[in-house]
Amino acid sequence: MYAAEPPPRPIETFVFMDLEATGLPPSRPKIAEVCLFAVTRHALENPQFSQSFPKPVPLFPRLVDKLCVCVNPDKPFTPIASSITGLTNEVFDRNKKQSFNIHVLHMITAFFNRQHPPICLVAHNGCSYDFPLLKAELDTLGFPALDEIYCADTIKAMKALDNENNQLHQFIYQPNPFGSKKKYGLRDLYFKFYKVYPLNSHSAEEDVITLISIFQQRARELLCWMDSNARPFNTMKAMYKETESYTSFSRTPENIQPVHPSYLQRQPRRRVATSCSLFPVEVEPAGIESSPPNNSSSDMPDEIKNMLLFSLGLLIITWIAFRSPEYS
Incomplete structure (x- = not known):
């Protein structure tokens, strides 16, 4: 059992995440889109500003690593989910998209291994939805979790900061000053800071862009909160335990095995010259199985x-x- 302790030192990389899925609990949803944007602490603490009138606004960070993947959920979308996101099973079938398989796992693992630790996964309402759902998909593949990765929920952070200073109202959006309900939705928060609604919502990539734009408005307070309150991702409870076996998983090549998140950092690639190329070719490190070359003259x-x-x-x-x- 892992202790839910915060990072031992300030977080260096924040990976903003959003998922689109087939529905909400308790329908045991499956992921349809996953999007990750990695932003360094330096970029969040030292933003560039536009010259817009009447108030300058922070520009979106330039040096950002991105990973956006469409995933065939192999499960029907609920009518509400399809109406909100515009995604259908027919769209994924026509575009020949694969399911959440070992290839997606390897991409996510490699993405995190590129980032400077400590790393914190950030999602809006993440503790209630995104983190448990991602954990369920990883568990289905037999992968324990994203080891040594932390996670933090921006809704929890914003509510905590608002409670510390109710007079300031740093995040809440109240269009009616006479006791309207506090709103922490991405669209409402974006309107509070930018006086317009985001152009596109309910796609994983656009929601991540919206979240980062909101985060930049109170970056220093949020960074400080997450340094003290982020928890290890492997302490998150999966949304559900998958018992069905999906055919798309069986199509995954057997010689591809799950990789430990820190394995690629310990095993650098070797560069060798081949007889058929003038340029060196990267070769996978020992330990990752691959099919032996066939030297048969046939x-x-x-x-x-x-x-x-x-x-x-x-x-x-x-x-x-x-x-x-x-x-x-």
């Missing part, structure tokens, strides 16, 4: 076979000719 093209036979015959004829009495 796979040799017929043109090469014929050329070798011709050369061998010509060599034999030349040798016999030099051995004849005429050349003695």
